[in-house]
Amino acid sequence: MKDNSKADSELLDIRRDLIDTAILLDFYGLLLTSRQFEILDLHYNSDLSLGEIAEDLGISRQAAHDTIRKGKTALADYEERLGLVKRFRAQENNIREALSCLKNLEKRMDGVAQNDDYIRAIGKLNEIMDTL
Numbered sequence: 001m002k003d004n005s006k007a008d009s010e011l012l013d014i015r016r017d018l019i020d021t022a023i024l025l026d027f028y029g030l031l032l033t034s035r036q037f038e039i040l041d042l043h044y045n046s047d048l049s050l051g052e053i054a055e056d057l058g059i060s061r062q063a064a065h066d067t068i069r070k071g072k073t074a075l076a077d078y079e080e081r082l083g084l085v086k087r088f089r090a091q092e093n094n095i096r097e098a099l100s101c102l103k104n105l106e107k108r109m110d111g112v113a114q115n116d117d118y119i120r121a122i123g124k125l126n127e128i129m130d131t132l
Contacts, residue, residue, distance in 0.1 A: 025037075
């Protein structure tokens with residue numbers, strides 16, 4: 001049972017790393033060299049293996065691996081310095097919390113759902129969420 005739990009945890013860590021790197025690539029990818037961006041994009045967004053990338057680009061698997069490692073390091077450095085992803089996630093959480101508060105208010109106060117300001121506030125917050 002512990003082996004399955006450990007395997008599940010490792011798989012979750014791998015998935016989290018893939019998602020986190022893809023998000024960093026969305027925010028900072030164009031700050032990388034064009035070759036780093038190309039290789040990371042193929043690996044994280046197109047889900048190509050090191051072997052497939054190497055074959056497509058005429059490089060070794062080791063070169064693909066090294067480029068991904070260096071690119072990920074650069075992305076992490078950009079996030080550490082600029083913090084755009086951290087701020088994005090904070091804004092997203094704040095908007096979700098505001099929407100939740102408004103929905104709770106709607107449940108507790110009769111007629112608030114028909115209030116023009118309430119309707120406009122809900123609409124604007126949903127518009128913002130859709131653009132994030």
